[in-house]
Amino acid sequence: MNKLKLAIFCIGAIAVATAVTLPLVREDHTPRTTITWHINDHTFTLETALDEDARERGLMHRTADSLPPDRGMIFAFTKTAPRFFWMNNCLIDLDVIFIDAAGRVVNVSHMTAPPPGTPENTIRNPASPYNASSNYPAQFVIELNRNAADPLHLTPGQKLDLPIDALKRWAR
Numbered sequence: 001m002n003k004l005k006l007a008i009f010c011i012g013a014i015a016v017a018t019a020v021t022l023p024l025v026r027e028d029h030t031p032r033t034t035i036t037w038h039i040n041d042h043t044f045t046l047e048t049a050l051d052e053d054a055r056e057r058g059l060m061h062r063t064a065d066s067l068p069p070d071r072g073m074i075f076a077f078t079k080t081a082p083r084f085f086w087m088n089n090c091l092i093d094l095d096v097i098f099i100d101a102a103g104r105v106v107n108v109s110h111m112t113a114p115p116p117g118t119p120e121n122t123i124r125n126p127a128s129p130y131n132a133s134s135n136y137p138a139q140f141v142i143e144l145n146r147n148a149a150d151p152l153h154l155t156p157g158q159k160l161d162l163p164i165d166a167l168k169r170w171a172r
Helices: 002-021 052-057 164-170
Strands: 034-039 042-049 071-086 094-099 105-111 131-145
Touching: 042 052, 071 164, 131 164
Parallel strands: 042 071
Antiparallel strands: 034 042, 071 131, 094 105, 094 131, 105 131
Protein backbone atom coordinates (compact mmCIF):
# COMPACT_ATOMS: atom_id res chain seq x y z
CA MET A 1 0.00 0.00 0.00
CA ASN A 2 2.88 2.41 0.79
CA LYS A 3 4.35 1.81 -2.68
CA LEU A 4 0.99 2.71 -4.23
CA LYS A 5 0.80 5.94 -2.22
CA LEU A 6 4.37 6.78 -3.19
CA ALA A 7 3.61 6.13 -6.87
CA ILE A 8 0.49 8.31 -6.74
CA PHE A 9 2.44 11.06 -4.96
CA CYS A 10 5.22 10.92 -7.58
CA ILE A 11 2.74 11.03 -10.46
CA GLY A 12 1.01 14.02 -8.85
CA ALA A 13 4.31 15.81 -8.27
CA ILE A 14 5.35 15.25 -11.89
CA ALA A 15 1.97 16.50 -13.11
CA VAL A 16 2.26 19.68 -11.05
CA ALA A 17 5.86 20.29 -12.14
CA THR A 18 4.95 19.71 -15.78
CA ALA A 19 1.96 22.05 -15.57
CA VAL A 20 4.18 24.82 -14.26
CA THR A 21 6.98 24.39 -16.80
CA LEU A 22 5.06 23.63 -19.98
CA PRO A 23 5.26 26.60 -22.35
CA LEU A 24 2.21 28.32 -23.68
CA VAL A 25 1.35 27.31 -27.23
CA ARG A 26 0.62 29.61 -30.13
CA GLU A 27 -2.22 29.01 -32.54
CA ASP A 28 0.27 27.40 -34.95
CA HIS A 29 1.27 24.97 -32.14
CA THR A 30 4.79 26.38 -31.75
CA PRO A 31 5.95 26.77 -28.15
CA ARG A 32 5.85 30.15 -26.47
CA THR A 33 7.04 31.17 -23.07
CA THR A 34 6.86 34.66 -21.66
CA ILE A 35 8.56 36.84 -19.12
CA THR A 36 7.21 39.95 -17.44
CA TRP A 37 9.38 43.07 -17.67
CA HIS A 38 8.79 46.05 -15.39
CA ILE A 39 10.42 49.36 -16.23
CA ASN A 40 9.48 52.71 -14.73
CA ASP A 41 5.66 52.68 -14.62
CA HIS A 42 5.34 50.23 -17.50
CA THR A 43 4.90 46.46 -17.55
CA PHE A 44 5.43 44.35 -20.66
CA THR A 45 4.81 40.68 -21.32
CA LEU A 46 7.61 39.50 -23.58
CA GLU A 47 7.50 36.29 -25.56
CA THR A 48 10.88 34.59 -25.58
CA ALA A 49 12.77 33.70 -28.76
CA LEU A 50 15.41 31.33 -27.43
CA ASP A 51 16.48 29.23 -30.42
CA GLU A 52 17.35 29.88 -34.05
CA ASP A 53 13.88 29.01 -35.37
CA ALA A 54 12.09 31.28 -32.90
CA ARG A 55 14.58 34.10 -33.45
CA GLU A 56 14.19 33.82 -37.22
CA ARG A 57 10.37 33.76 -36.98
CA GLY A 58 10.28 36.63 -34.48
CA LEU A 59 7.19 38.79 -34.87
CA MET A 60 6.57 37.88 -38.51
CA HIS A 61 2.96 38.15 -39.71
CA ARG A 62 1.81 39.88 -36.51
CA THR A 63 -0.81 42.58 -36.77
CA ALA A 64 -1.54 45.44 -34.40
CA ASP A 65 -4.45 43.36 -33.06
CA SER A 66 -2.22 40.38 -32.30
CA LEU A 67 0.46 42.44 -30.51
CA PRO A 68 -1.15 44.64 -27.85
CA PRO A 69 0.79 47.72 -26.67
CA ASP A 70 2.02 45.94 -23.53
CA ARG A 71 3.39 42.92 -25.39
CA GLY A 72 6.64 42.25 -27.25
CA MET A 73 9.39 39.72 -27.76
CA ILE A 74 12.84 39.23 -26.28
CA PHE A 75 15.48 37.47 -28.36
CA ALA A 76 18.25 35.70 -26.42
CA PHE A 77 21.44 34.62 -28.18
CA THR A 78 24.14 32.28 -26.89
CA LYS A 79 26.91 34.81 -27.59
CA THR A 80 27.42 38.53 -27.69
CA ALA A 81 27.88 39.94 -31.20
CA PRO A 82 26.78 42.87 -33.34
CA ARG A 83 23.10 42.28 -34.21
CA PHE A 84 21.23 43.23 -37.37
CA PHE A 85 17.43 42.89 -37.50
CA TRP A 86 15.24 43.36 -40.55
CA MET A 87 11.49 43.50 -41.13
CA ASN A 88 10.96 40.40 -43.26
CA ASN A 89 7.20 39.63 -43.35
CA CYS A 90 6.58 42.11 -40.54
CA LEU A 91 3.27 43.95 -40.74
CA ILE A 92 3.70 46.49 -37.91
CA ASP A 93 6.30 49.12 -37.07
CA LEU A 94 8.59 48.15 -34.18
CA ASP A 95 10.94 49.63 -31.61
CA VAL A 96 14.09 47.57 -31.10
CA ILE A 97 16.16 47.65 -27.91
CA PHE A 98 19.62 46.08 -28.17
CA ILE A 99 21.06 44.88 -24.84
CA ASP A 100 24.55 43.64 -23.94
CA ALA A 101 25.46 40.54 -21.92
CA ALA A 102 25.31 42.50 -18.65
CA GLY A 103 21.77 43.74 -19.34
CA ARG A 104 22.74 47.28 -20.40
CA VAL A 105 21.12 49.12 -23.31
CA VAL A 106 23.51 49.52 -26.24
CA ASN A 107 21.10 51.01 -28.79
CA VAL A 108 17.42 51.76 -29.38
CA SER A 109 16.14 51.82 -32.97
CA HIS A 110 12.85 52.18 -34.78
CA MET A 111 11.90 50.00 -37.74
CA THR A 112 9.16 50.64 -40.26
CA ALA A 113 7.10 47.78 -41.71
CA PRO A 114 7.82 47.52 -45.43
CA PRO A 115 4.98 47.79 -47.92
CA PRO A 116 3.69 44.41 -49.13
CA GLY A 117 5.80 43.05 -51.95
CA THR A 118 9.00 44.88 -50.97
CA PRO A 119 11.95 42.78 -52.22
CA GLU A 120 14.04 41.15 -49.51
CA ASN A 121 17.26 42.76 -50.78
CA THR A 122 15.63 46.18 -50.23
CA ILE A 123 14.50 45.21 -46.72
CA ARG A 124 18.01 44.01 -45.78
CA ASN A 125 19.74 47.08 -47.21
CA PRO A 126 21.46 48.78 -44.23
CA ALA A 127 20.27 52.19 -45.47
CA SER A 128 16.58 51.19 -45.46
CA PRO A 129 14.14 52.05 -42.65
CA TYR A 130 13.16 48.36 -42.58
CA ASN A 131 16.06 47.22 -40.42
CA ALA A 132 18.11 48.12 -37.34
CA SER A 133 21.61 47.45 -36.09
CA SER A 134 22.92 47.23 -32.55
CA ASN A 135 26.08 49.17 -33.59
CA TYR A 136 27.80 47.41 -30.68
CA PRO A 137 27.88 43.81 -29.41
CA ALA A 138 24.53 42.67 -27.98
CA GLN A 139 23.28 39.38 -26.59
CA PHE A 140 19.60 40.29 -26.18
CA VAL A 141 17.11 42.23 -28.25
CA ILE A 142 13.62 43.39 -27.29
CA GLU A 143 11.04 44.24 -29.93
CA LEU A 144 8.02 46.33 -28.94
CA ASN A 145 5.29 48.12 -30.83
CA ARG A 146 6.54 51.33 -32.42
CA ASN A 147 6.61 54.25 -29.98
CA ALA A 148 6.47 51.96 -26.93
CA ALA A 149 10.17 52.54 -26.19
CA ASP A 150 10.06 56.36 -26.26
CA PRO A 151 8.16 56.78 -22.95
CA LEU A 152 10.68 54.45 -21.28
CA HIS A 153 13.44 57.09 -21.74
CA LEU A 154 16.09 54.40 -22.34
CA THR A 155 19.68 55.54 -22.63
CA PRO A 156 22.84 53.71 -23.73
CA GLY A 157 24.50 52.11 -20.72
CA GLN A 158 21.25 51.93 -18.74
CA LYS A 159 20.95 48.66 -16.81
CA LEU A 160 17.62 46.90 -17.34
CA ASP A 161 15.92 44.65 -14.81
CA LEU A 162 15.73 41.45 -16.84
CA PRO A 163 16.38 37.78 -15.93
CA ILE A 164 19.70 37.91 -17.81
CA ASP A 165 21.22 34.78 -16.21
CA ALA A 166 18.11 32.70 -16.94
CA LEU A 167 17.93 33.97 -20.54
CA LYS A 168 21.58 33.03 -21.05
CA ARG A 169 20.87 29.50 -19.76
CA TRP A 170 17.78 29.12 -21.92
CA ALA A 171 19.32 30.40 -25.17
CA ARG A 172 20.17 27.69 -27.70
